[in-house]
Amino acid sequence: MWWLRLKSLIVKELLAVLRDPKSRLILIGPPIVQLLVFSYAATLDVRNVDIMVLNRDSGHWGSELVQRIEASPTFRSVARADSPEQLRRAIDRQQVTAAIRIDASFSRDIEAGRPAGLQVVLDGRRSNASQIVSGYLIQIVGTLSAETPSGKRNLAETVLTIPRNWFNPNLNFQWFMVPNLVASIALLIGLIVTALSIARERELGTFDQLMVSPLRTHEILIGKLIPPMIIGLFHISVYILAAVFVFGVPLRGSLLLLYGSAFFYLASVVGLGLFISALSKTQQQAILGAFLFLVPAMLLSGFATPIENMPDWLQPVTVINPLRYFLVVVKGVFLKDIPLEEVVRQTVPLCLIAIVTLTAAAWLFRRRME
Structure with a gap:
């Protein structure tokens, strides 16, 4: 049965990541450290x-x-x-x-x-x-x-203006930073884990075994797609718990909407990772390709500077960046109970990015198998 073959491939992919001590260390240690360090260190507040x-x-x-x-x-x-x-x-x-x-x-x-x-x-x-x-x-x-x-x-002759800050009344910078890190670190981990997937198979010599196995091309891609998404959803869950219980960030919106959008966000990230992995012959090339995408994605996401402040010729480039859309959803769910219509409006581009990148990865994967 096809689902048994697919299950075996998914289990193999998870074991390949979790059995390697170095991979376990990368998946568990750095993301938690990054969340803690960046939440306190990455601040635009001016102190001291x-x-x-x-x-x-x-x-x-x-x-x-x-x-x-x-x-x-x-x-x-x-x-x-x-x-x-x-x-x-x-x-x-x-x-x-x-x-x-x-x-x-x-x-x-x-x-x-x-x-x-x-x-x-x-x-x-x-x-x-x-x-x-x-x-x-x-x-x-x-x-x-x-x-x-x-x-x-x-x-007595002047009009007094008393400002009020909605959604973050005390201007606590961690309320802004931590939701951003939920999306950003998930992008980092998801992209690197996926980008190494096919490149690791080539280096270990198991790629040829996949080619002669009963698995079809779309089954191999699905098997490569699901494990990183499981890992990504696990990390997002840990970050949400840390944001609420460690940093005290309010969760005003629906977790269901957040996870629904996160599913398509991770699908788009994994699609990009699979495309990079299919292009790469070695794990070193895959890592370089992942970071080649990560740096512009972070800068062009609206993470630190609003997209509206960027030059007019540069703003259209951000349309293909999945982090741009998921940041709106994460901050909206945490801080202002974003409505369903807005979540759908931000999730539709994520679906399109996922479809395009996964289709391109499948085409490239078939070309490499021929």
Whole structure:
């Protein structure tokens, strides 16, 4: 019976991976370590910032501003400068990210209701960090400004804007990072395991045995397809449990929708892996081919930077990237209870990618068997 042949091939593929100590180590150890390390280390939050202040004002408001900056948990150290030259050297040598200069008339101008002199110099070599630090400093200065006599007089005449952050009210970066890692690490593991599959058969000399076995071409491909998907679903389950119980990420949506989309996501990933494996003659070539796809896939997925911010000519390239679609589903299910219509809209491209890549892998596999 065909299903008995298929079952035997699936068991063989699973044993080939799980019996090898090195393969077991790759499948179990690194994914867990990556999830833990990246969840804490891969962050766009700016913490432990060093800044320098040159305070030439001897009044109350200059000292108050310095004290508020020193009290902020964002800043690790607030050094005092004695001259503008010292500020310049600190920025030049990257000893500080920002340098603040408070003019001698700062307090007098505030009491008189005039614009007060305050200069913030940022290290443009750290463009992202410096802009975030600038935002922190503007917030501190804005709070101080509202408490000055002029600020209190104008407060009643102004419209207050109170921002609220939906889906992540405390702006916890792990709530953003961990769901992204669920999809990204599953791509990494699924692609590498599948890419090594046929190449390993060629190196071990068992590829010829597959060719003369009663298995048909589509049965061999299905047998190669199912084990990596089982492994991928296992990893995704572990990541979901870690996200909820270790990192405290809320799971607001449906697990059924998440797993349904994950099935087609893994099918598209395995299709890409099988195509790479069918092209490769050695496992080394398969690994290089997998990483050749992985790096652009990560960069063009919207993981770190929105796709809308990319150049217009580059955005169409992301259409063939399965990670792009599954990231939307994972973050949507975790953080905002994404509706069924949106899950289907993101899953349909995954189905198309899976069909195209598996068809291409089957065609190439037949060509290699002839």
